[in-house]
Amino acid sequence: MSDSSFEFLQPPGWPRAKGYSNGIAARGRTIYVGGMVGWNEKEEFETDDFAGQFRQVLLNIVAVLNEADAKPEHIVRMTWYIGDKRDYLASLKAIGAAYRDIIGRHYPVMAVIEVSGFIEDGAKLEIEATAVVPDMP
Numbered sequence: 001m002s003d004s005s006f007e008f009l010q011p012p013g014w015p016r017a018k019g020y021s022n023g024i025a026a027r028g029r030t031i032y033v034g035g036m037v038g039w040n041e042k043e044e045f046e047t048d049d050f051a052g053q054f055r056q057v058l059l060n061i062v063a064v065l066n067e068a069d070a071k072p073e074h075i076v077r078m079t080w081y082i083g084d085k086r087d088y089l090a091s092l093k094a095i096g097a098a099y100r101d102i103i104g105r106h107y108p109v110m111a112v113i114e115v116s117g118f119i120e121d122g123a124k125l126e127i128e129a130t131a132v133v134p135d136m137p
Helices: 050-067 085-090 092-102
Strands: 006-009 023-026 029-037 075-082 109-114 125-133
Touching: 023 075, 029 050, 050 085, 050 092, 050 125, 075 085, 085 092, 085 109
Parallel strands: 075 109
Antiparallel strands: 006 023, 029 125, 075 125
16 A cells, blocks of 8 residues: 555565565554454355365455455455465465455565464364554545
């Protein structure tokens, strides 16, 4: 986002991060999105495919952001919890396509962490997000 409320932090001499940012400084109203899994609004998984659940997770995050009049480009942080690193790596092309379709070419700070399981049976991943909506002038 080119808004002056966001400053992407890139230390001199560091290689540019690919698909995420090293840091962001932001001013505005903060929205915290709890861990979203890849089920629909009825809490039903429509697929057990990693990339399919990933797409639904992003749609769920955007739906919560919409409730606060926030957009995907306001996301400053995402923490991804994945159940299987191999499943994640095998799905990278589809993950990238879904990300660009839903979030665009906006890359907040991110961490991806492999975990041993999820509370919701059938979940392949869970993502938390933080967004900052710039103050209106």
